[in-house]
Amino acid sequence: MNTQLLKIAEKFGSPIYVYDSEKIITQYDRLKNAFKGVKSLKLNYAAKALSNISILKLFNSLGSGLDTVSIQEVKLGLKAGFAAESIIFTPNGVSLQEIEEVAEMGVQINIDNLSILEQFGTKHPKVPVCIRINPHVMAGGNTNISVGHIDSKFGISIHQIPLLLRIVENTGMNINGIHMHTGSDILDIDVFLYASEILFETAKNFKNLDFIDFGSGFKVPYKTGDIETNIEELGEKLSKRFNEFCSSYGKELTLAFEPGKFLVSEAGVFLAKVNVVKQTTSTVFAQIDSGFNHLIRPMLYGSQHEIVNISNPEGRERFYSVVGYICETDTFANNRRISEINEGDILCFKNAGAYCFTMASNYNSRYRPAEVLIHNGEAHLIRERETFEDILNKQIEITI
Numbered sequence: 274m275n276t277q278l279l280k281i282a283e284k285f286g287s288p289i290y291v292y293d294s295e296k297i298i299t300q301y302d303r304l305k306n307a308f309k310g311v312k313s314l315k316l317n318y319a320a321k322a323l324s325n326i327s328i329l330k331l332f333n334s335l336g337s338g339l340d341t342v343s344i345q346e347v348k349l350g351l352k353a354g355f356a357a358e359s360i361i362f363t364p365n366g367v368s369l370q371e372i373e374e375v376a377e378m379g380v381q382i383n384i385d386n387l388s389i390l391e392q393f394g395t396k397h398p399k400v401p402v403c404i405r406i407n408p409h410v411m412a413g414g415n416t417n418i419s420v421g422h423i424d425s426k427f428g429i430s431i432h433q434i435p436l437l438l439r440i441v442e443n444t445g446m447n448i449n450g451i452h453m454h455t456g457s458d459i460l461d462i463d464v465f466l467y468a469s470e471i472l473f474e475t476a477k478n479f480k481n482l483d484f485i486d487f488g489s490g491f492k493v494p495y496k497t498g499d500i501e502t503n504i505e506e507l508g509e510k511l512s513k514r515f516n517e518f519c520s521s522y523g524k525e526l527t528l529a530f531e532p533g534k535f536l537v538s539e540a541g542v543f544l545a546k547v548n549v550v551k552q553t554t555s556t557v558f559a560q561i562d563s564g565f566n567h568l569i570r571p572m573l574y575g576s577q578h579e580i581v582n583i584s585n586p587e588g589r590e591r592f593y594s595v596v597g598y599i600c601e602t603d604t605f606a607n608n609r610r611i612s613e614i615n616e617g618d619i620l621c622f623k624n625a626g627a628y629c630f631t632m633a634s635n636y637n638s639r640y641r642p643a644e645v646l647i648h649n650g651e652a653h654l655i656r657e658r659e660t661f662e663d664i665l666n667k668q669i670e671i672t673i
């Protein structure tokens with residue numbers, strides 16, 4: 274694999290994101306398999322994790338649905354070939370107009386606040402709507418990605434169910450789904466199951482449901498020895514409970530998820546070249562041809578991406594601080610054991626499939642990286658590196 278990655282960096286340049294379709298397919302099948310105990314399962318891949326159109330096409334070919342948070346993601350999904358009915362729109366804080374536009378396209382709407390629910394229900398009582406509940410459960414690996422607790426801006430509070438029901442009754446709207454998403458990087462299955470009970474309890478209030486959407490948040494290992502969500506155990510326990518619920522509800526519902534990280538995180542790596550090895554009085558910096566403009570997760574969430582020197586994998590290990598070239602502190606790793614680094618070496622950042630390229634920016638007027646997909650053993654360029662024209666694109670020069 275290292276040889277192939279080095280060849281890709283040589284051919285397409287660095288920095289570059291590389292994804293492996295085989296790993297994506299393995300994770301998709303693993304999740305599907307874990308929930309084989311339910312009659313109807315729908316996996317809606319969360320486009321926000323990695324939204325390159327070729328990746329979306331891959332998910333469509335697997336039979337996946339698509340979870341979207343903006344009208345632009347919806348349009349990308351449609352362009353990638355997803356049927357409108359296979360797309361769910363789960364925005365937060367967007368305008369009524371955007372929701373109406375998406376509903377018009379035939380996409381499943383998921384509403385997460387009472388104000389929009391009332392307005393939408395009044396104007397379009399016939400359009401089926403899913404409701405995002407906030408179960409008030411503290412789950413997730415970092416405060417920025419814990420979204421189901423009481424102080425979170427997401428979802429309709431379970432304490433507001435009476436008002437929610439009054440709106441539904443008064444508008445005569447059709448609620449066909451109930452949804453929650455408690456946060457990313459959930460370790461404790463019991464917390465997930467506890468939140469699910471709250472969702473089941475809420476679901477009993479609605480007579481015409483077609484599906485219950487449990488969101489996502491499955492944790493994947495980021496470093497050696499890291500714990501991951503035990504998806505097989507969760508699958509067994511939740512499927513059993515879901516089937517019991519369906520029996521008491523009197524209808525075979527669809528169990529839905531919208532995973533991002535679980536499906537694409539481990540399938541991606543980020544390759545960057547070492548520009549400078551800089552010895553200071555306190556550390557040795559390896560400075561790469563990138564920065565938090567290309568991979569912001571370590572600075573944003575404190576996430577740890579394993580880093581391997583694929584140019585010298587067998588070299589003697591030394592301690593390095595891996596940093597970027599941005600004009601602010603942009604640390605990828607501190608005091609990390611990496612095999613000896615020389616200028617020009619290619620470093621490989623693992624788990625770079627999810628929330629990496631999609632969060633990249635042009636800060637410092639740098640180009641966003643290229644993207645490659647290894648599919649059937651072959652490396653395909655799926656996004657060209659930007660050029661200076663892209664930096665100027667849409668800027669308007671006035672006469673000064």
Ligand SMILES: Cc1ncc(COP(=O)(O)O)c(C=O)c1O
Pocket residue numbers: 319322340363454456457458488489490491531532533534535627
């Ligand atoms: C509503 C919703 N669904 C799904 C996801 C995907 O979560 P993950 O990447 O942890 O699977 C997110 C992530 O932010 C989300 O906000």
